[in-house]
Amino acid sequence: MELKQQILRILEENRGISISGTKLAKELSVTRSAIWKAIKSLQKEGYCITAVTNKGYCMAPHNDIVSAESITPYLKGRAHNFHLEVHQTVTSTNTIAKELAAKGSPEGTVIIAREQTEGRGRMGRSFYSPESTRIYFSIILRPKLSMEDSLRITT
CATH class of the missing domain: 1.10.10.10 (Winged helix-like DNA-binding domain superfamily/Winged helix DNA-binding domain)
Structure with missing residues (x-):
C-alpha cells in the first residue's frame, strides 16, 4: 500500500x-x-x-472526498472484506464491473465513482450521473442460484 x-x-x-x-x-x-x-x-x-x-x-470530521480509506472503516460484517476500487470518473461502473467479473474478480468487488459519463440503469437505459452530486457504484456478486431464481434479483 x-x-x-x-x-x-x-x-x-x-x-x-x-x-x-x-x-x-x-x-x-x-x-x-x-x-x-x-x-x-x-x-x-x-x-x-x-x-x-x-x-x-x-x-476533519467531515470530508467529501471519496476514497477506499474513507469508506472501509464503516464497513461491517461481510462487507468489511469487500475490495473497493474508487475512481473520479468512469464511463460506467456497471461496464467496469462486468469486465472485472469476466476476468475473475472476486465477489464483493465494488466499483465506485463520483461521475459516470455513460451510466446505465436497468435494461440498458441511460442513467444521468453528474460529477460530485452523488456516488455511483456497482458490486460484483456471485450468488449460488439457479438460472430461474436469478431472474428474481432485478424484479
Whole structure:
C-alpha cells in the first residue's frame, strides 16, 4: 500500500484526533519528512487535513472526498472484506464491473465513482450521473442460484 493510502487509513480511523508526525513516521517506518510530503500531497488533492504544532495531523470530521480509506472503516460484517476500487470518473461502473467479473474478480468487488459519463440503469437505459452530486457504484456478486431464481434479483 502506498504511503499516502496508509496515512489516509490511519487518519480516517482516528478522524477528529490529532496524530503526531513522529508517531505516523514510526508506525509506517518512514521519516517525518516523508510524512510531511505525503500530507502536503493529500491536502493538494483536497483532503481536509490540519496540522497543529506540537499536536500533529488531524482529518476533519467531515470530508467529501471519496476514497477506499474513507469508506472501509464503516464497513461491517461481510462487507468489511469487500475490495473497493474508487475512481473520479468512469464511463460506467456497471461496464467496469462486468469486465472485472469476466476476468475473475472476486465477489464483493465494488466499483465506485463520483461521475459516470455513460451510466446505465436497468435494461440498458441511460442513467444521468453528474460529477460530485452523488456516488455511483456497482458490486460484483456471485450468488449460488439457479438460472430461474436469478431472474428474481432485478424484479
